[in-house]
Amino acid sequence: MRVRRPVEDVVHVHYGQIYVESDPGGFGLDLQKSFAGQSAGLCGAAVPGALWLSTGLHTGGVAFTVEVHDHAPPLDPAWEDVVEVSFRPVSAASALVQWAGEASWALDLEETDYRVRYCAQGMDEAHRQDTRLDDEPQLDRYLLQFWPAPPAPDRILKQTSAAAGYWHDYARCQPAPPTAAERAEAERQARLAQEKAEQERRLAHERWQWGGRQPSHALREVGGNVRGLLAFDPDLVHAIDAATPQVQRATALLAARHACEAAGLTDLDWIAAGLTALAEGRPLPPPFDDSAQAWRALETDPRVPDRTVGRAVPPGRPPFEPPTRSGTHAPASEPMPLPRVAGPAVAQVVPADGAAPPAPQSGEAVPYAVLVTFGEPDPSLRMSQPHMALPALLAAAEADPLQAALDAVYAAVATYGEDYRTLLEEIRSACQRM
DSSP: OOEEEEEEEEEEEBTTEEEEEOOTTOOOOOHHHHTTTOSOOSEEOOSTTEEEEEOSOSBEEEEEEEEEESSOOOOOTTOSEEEEEEEOOSSSOOEEEOGGGSOEEEOOOOSSOEEEEEEEESHHHHHHHOBOOTTSOOOOEEEEEEEEOOOOOOEEEEOOOHHHHHHHHHHHTSOOOOOHHHHHHHHHHHHHHHHHHHHHHHHHHHHHHTTSSOOOHHHHHOOTTHHHHHTTOHHHHHHHHHSOHHHHHHHHHHHHHHHHHHTTOTTSHHHHHHHHHHHHTOOOOTTTTSHHHHHHHHHHOTTSOOOEEEOOOOOOOOOOOOOOSTTOOOOOOOOOOOOEESSSTTOOEEOTTOOOOOOOOTTSOOOOOOOEESSSOOTTOEEEHHHHHHHHHHHTTOSSHHHHHHHHHHHHHHHHGGGHHHHHHHHHHHHHHO
């Protein structure tokens, strides 16, 4: 019969314990769980892939041998205390491990079923002395034997010491471990509870994002600047969503008119023609049928007033607080701020000193300045009102009446700048009357 001895050494024990571990992701063993449902103490095998080995000595070096056999070896009568358990590694990385992982010895066990015999000698004397220094005589020694065998109940082959009797009594007092079916059900329930907690947190975060209520399917799916307007007035966003398509169209037209009036554009014939087409439900006339042409018209028309406005800053709101029910995750960290475009992307930005961008020369491309910042832009920046207002008129012609209303109101907010609250009060009041 072949025998392999991966360990034949003096190993150090603390608190009278040493272990066999095979789960690379494990976090140590629990004494009660290790002996749950066993009738034999000394070698706890109730935790899959692990063994809890008790010693008489509390702290110090003990003689320890591990043997791996092809078949069950004969029992040497010199051993005073002997128990047998069944064991199956959960990975190929099985090892004898000292307390707190201070040292380990690879056992190279296959992932198969083993019978394990744990033999001890001198436990009572070692227990009485409690601690052994390196230069003191050896008090107790241990042999751990493995051989392939199908699972079988644990048993006591021999008991001599009072220390072993104590551990046998302890094992018999432990409740039986959960069955495989019970463990699977507990894992399923834990997984369902975790999924429920995560879903509750997602819904709570969504309600927080949308001003305290869940968004409709239409709001979730609508494109454009819905989230931009949401930061300024979530109640108005939901009111526009709940309105009829006719009211949404009327809201979009009202926002476009207010924006053009605030920017001083309503006296321009081509702007007036666009607003009239919106009011009559007709497609926008040239130059609005081509957005590039519309922006070029704004740049080249000398009648466009030179008006600027401070950036509209949305009101602050309390930070998100996740549900407090047991099992939920801690608050997620706030994501890194995404680049913020100050106003519609094509808007010109006027520096704080009032210097306007150079006017385009004949035959030259029209320059568009875009300011991208991380975090909050400089509050001293002044925005060109005509360039804020034109997107309101273009947005009001969107095919989706909900997007048309949301985008037009958002562009009008940018046009009004620091005075945006006046606009929102007028829009809200008008929506209630429609």
